[in-house]
Amino acid sequence: MSPTANADIFGPGREALALARAAFGGRGFFVSARALPADFVRAPYTFGEPEAARRDRLAALTVVNHPIVPTPVGEPQGLDTIAFFAAGRSAFPAAHIVVDLELLGHKLGQLCLSFGADAIVGMIVDQRALRLGERAGSNELTRDEAAQLLRASGFEPCEGLPEGRGP
Amino acid sequence: MSLAAIASKVGAGEPLSLADGLALFQHPNLVEVGALANQVRERLHGSRTYFNRNLHINPTNVCVSACKLCSFSRRSAHDAGAFVLGIDEAVGKLRARLAAGDRVTEVHIVGGLHDGLPFAYFTGLLLALKAVAPGIAIKAFSAVEIFFFHRLYGMSIEEVLRRLQSAGLDSLPGGGAEILSPRVRKAICPNKCEADEWLEVHRTAHRLGMKSNCTMLFGTVETLAERAEHLLRLRDLQAETGGFLAFIPLPFHPENNALGDKRVPTAAESLRTLAVARLLLDNVPHIKAYWVSLGLATAQTGLWFGADDFDGTVSEEKIYHQAGAQTPQALAPGEIARIIRAAGRIPVERDTFYGLASPVAGEEAV
Numbered sequence: 001m002s003p004t005a006n007a008d009i010f011g012p013g014r015e016a017l018a019l020a021r022a023a024f025g026g027r028g029f030f031v032s033a034r035a036l037p038a039d040f041v042r043a044p045y046t047f048g049e050p051e052a053a054r055r056d057r058l059a060a061l062t063v064v065n066h067p068i069v070p071t072p073v074g075e076p077q078g079l080d081t082i083a084f085f086a087a088g089r090s091a092f093p094a095a096h097i098v099v100d101l102e103l104l105g106h107k108l109g110q111l112c113l114s115f116g117a118d119a120i121v122g123m124i125v126d127q128r129a130l131r132l133g134e135r136a137g138s139n140e141l142t143r144d145e146a147a148q149l150l151r152a153s154g155f156e157p158c159e160g161l162p163e164g165r166g167p
Numbered sequence: 168m169s170l171a172a173i174a175s176k177v178g179a180g181e182p183l184s185l186a187d188g189l190a191l192f193q194h195p196n197l198v199e200v201g202a203l204a205n206q207v208r209e210r211l212h213g214s215r216t217y218f219n220r221n222l223h224i225n226p227t228n229v230c231v232s233a234c235k236l237c238s239f240s241r242r243s244a245h246d247a248g249a250f251v252l253g254i255d256e257a258v259g260k261l262r263a264r265l266a267a268g269d270r271v272t273e274v275h276i277v278g279g280l281h282d283g284l285p286f287a288y289f290t291g292l293l294l295a296l297k298a299v300a301p302g303i304a305i306k307a308f309s310a311v312e313i314f315f316f317h318r319l320y321g322m323s324i325e326e327v328l329r330r331l332q333s334a335g336l337d338s339l340p341g342g343g344a345e346i347l348s349p350r351v352r353k354a355i356c357p358n359k360c361e362a363d364e365w366l367e368v369h370r371t372a373h374r375l376g377m378k379s380n381c382t383m384l385f386g387t388v389e390t391l392a393e394r395a396e397h398l399l400r401l402r403d404l405q406a407e408t409g410g411f412l413a414f415i416p417l418p419f420h421p422e423n424n425a426l427g428d429k430r431v432p433t434a435a436e437s438l439r440t441l442a443v444a445r446l447l448l449d450n451v452p453h454i455k456a457y458w459v460s461l462g463l464a465t466a467q468t469g470l471w472f473g474a475d476d477f478d479g480t481v482s483e484e485k486i487y488h489q490a491g492a493q494t495p496q497a498l499a500p501g502e503i504a505r506i507i508r509a510a511g512r513i514p515v516e517r518d519t520f521y522g523l524a525s526p527v528a529g530e531e532a533v
Contacts, residue, residue: 009471010202017198047509078464079471079510107434108464114197114435152435154195 009079009086009115016086016116019093021154023118024162028155029096030146032124040098040121042071045084054084058091067096067119067161070112076104082115089116096161101139106149113153119161120146170194173446174203182402183447188395191443197435204442204473207449212475216512217453217521218503221273221479222264226292227251230279232311234356238420240279251281254288258295264482265300273479273519276307277342280315286330289316293335304337304519306380310368311343314360324371332375338519339372341380341415346389347397354388366404373410378520381411381451385440386419386432394440398447405450412521413453413476416440417460434465438472445473453521458498463506470510476517477503 031037043061045054061068070084081104088097099109101122109120123140141149147157168190176183183191194200229249230240241249264271274296293305308316308331316327328336345352347362360368369379381401385394398414405411418432418440432440445454455476456469466477482497498506504514517523 010198010205013198014202017196076464077506077509078466078468081464082468105462105464107431107437107462111434111438111465111468149433152433153197 009083012083012086012090013115016089017114017154019089020097020113020116020118023094024096026154026156027118027158027162028113028150028153029119029158029161030124030141030143030150031098031119031121031160033121034123036069036100036121037067039066040069041066042069043084043088044071044073045080046073047075047077047080051087054087055091058088061092065095067098068092069098069100069121070117071100072103076108078108078111081108082112085112085116087116101141105139106141106145110149110153113150113155118155120149170196170199170203177203177207177446180449182449185392185395185399188398188443188447189392191446192391192395192439197439197442200439200442200446201472204445205471207445208454208473208475211452214511214513215475215515216470216507216510217476217515217517218500218507219273219479219517219519220269220271220500221275221481222261222271223481224252224257224260224274224276226257226276226278226289227281227284228279229281229283231282232280232356232358234359237356244281244283251284254292254295257292258299261296261299261303269480271300271303271480273304273306275340276305277309277340278312280312282319286316286320286322290330290334293331297335305335306338306340306519307331307336309340309342310365310379311359313339313368313372314364324368325375328368328372328375328377332377336377338377338412339369339379341382341411341413344382344397344401345384346387346393347400348389348393351387351389351393362400366400369410370404370408373408378410378412380413380415380455382415382417383440383444384417384419386436395443395447398444402448402450405448409450411451413455414444414448414451415455415457415478416444417457420460434462434468437461437465438469441469441474442472458506463495467506467510470507470512477507479503 041061043058068088070088072081085097096119097117099112099117099120101109101120124143124146125140127142150157168187173183173187191200227250228239228241229244233242261274296305313324313327317324343359344365345356352362372379383397418437420431441454441456453476454474455478456466456474457478458466459481461469480498480500507514
């Protein structure tokens with residue numbers, strides 16, 4: 001049984017979205033980086049693991065002044081991922097909860113912006129090539145596209161994280 | 168119109184208006200719109216989520232329509248990559264699936280508008296497939312193709328449908344609706360049948376006792392109001408005939424076609440469209456999260472945003488994959504059931520008409 005089975009996703013989702021919008025005054029952030037910045041902290045989750053294990057792992061993340069990056073181990077599942085983002089926001093209401101675009105892709109990534117995330121990190125460029133041939137699976141976004149992802153989720157887009165980064 | 172007022176109408180079973188639809192498309196909180204759609208989804212279907220075992224066959228990609236939105240078609244039979252499937256070849260695909268022990272219950276057939284094929288090719292294809300598997304349901308030829316046959320072969324729409332029905336056609340797929348607006352059709356598919364003609368084909372099919380699906384291609388040049396109007400036009404026809412089984416929103420994929428400067432609709436936009444469709448189309452029984460076009464993660468999440476159907480095992484999908492879809496070419500029934508269960512829903516294998524095809528092993532009765 002997966003941690004999302006028979007769960008109401010909307011209760012935690014409502015709370016996570018409200019907390020994320022309140023955390024930075026309605027601002028959402030995009031960070032251009034080829035590799036994850038050194039002070040970002042990964043929070044791994046595995047499909048099908050018990051909910052209690054996730055809660056314990058989140059509780060053990062004491063680095064609340066660092067941006068937290070939910071990180072799927074293996075192929076990310078849709079509902080499982082948004083449930084983990086919502087749990088992360090609930091555990092750390094004032095932290096940056098960050099979408100790693102390279103791992104989640106921009107579609108699932110944007111969805112996480114409605115379930116607790118307030119920031120995205122990945123290859124964000126001025127111009128990107130069409131997603132054809134070898135680039136078919138590319139998750140690069142232009143700055144306009146990154147801003148639009150945030151705006152469409154109700155955030156005012158800002159490039160880079162604010163000084164201090166944490167609460 | 169506030170979301171609370173819309174929720175009150177939904178609770179009372181009152182049909183929503185165009186203004187309500189527009190308000191839902193524009194509402195800043197996707198989660199609240201999704202939660203409302205989920206109420207309707209669960210009221211109609213509980214946690215049941217349908218899928219089937221189907222096989223896609225595209226008889227030809229040669230198409231005179233030259234739509235800007237299409238990555239699949241070739242203008243001429245002599246163009247690189249153009250094909251016409253022989254009837255034996257098409258039947259071979261079905262035989263191969265059956266020989267492998269796959270209990271396929273539906274063949275889904277859509278193709279280009281080829282002006283060099285005789286009508287007998289299409290009736291022959293249906294007859295040959297039914298000869299191999301008499302019990303299989305054939306869902307074939309979008310309204311655009313039916314209307315093209317009517318023009319090309321000089322038969323009425325009803326005559327085209329009757330002849331195909333006699334050869335084995337059971338239902339129509341929902342493709343080609345795009346956006347039922349003259350402005351949008353002129354911009355993206357000027358040579359396809361008009362919106363009224365698309366609706367007339369389905370109206371006629373329903374009158375002949377056939378069921379059909381309906382779709383909406385979103386993310387090209389249409390406005391949100393045009394999306395809402397499209398949904399209400401479908402609802403009006405459904406009120407008249409009751410012939411639609413499912414609505415399928417189709418996000419536009421821009422690669423390899425003449426609208427390549429457009430972006431793919433986001434997952435949030437796709438989920439919102441599923442949700443708004445569930446709320447506006449109160450008389451259409453099923454809303455489908457078509458995994459091929461949405462992607463697996465979005466389609467799975469869509470099961471909480473109004474959708475109660477995941478589509479099927481598919482195999483050999485060409486139209487979306489030539490437009491850049493990153494999804495697999497096929498999914499095994501067990502994999503679909505696993506994805507549905509992981510969403511906290513109950514997988515139910517169905518036939519074309521939403522009868523129970525067979526119980527899913529180990530699944531609770533529904």
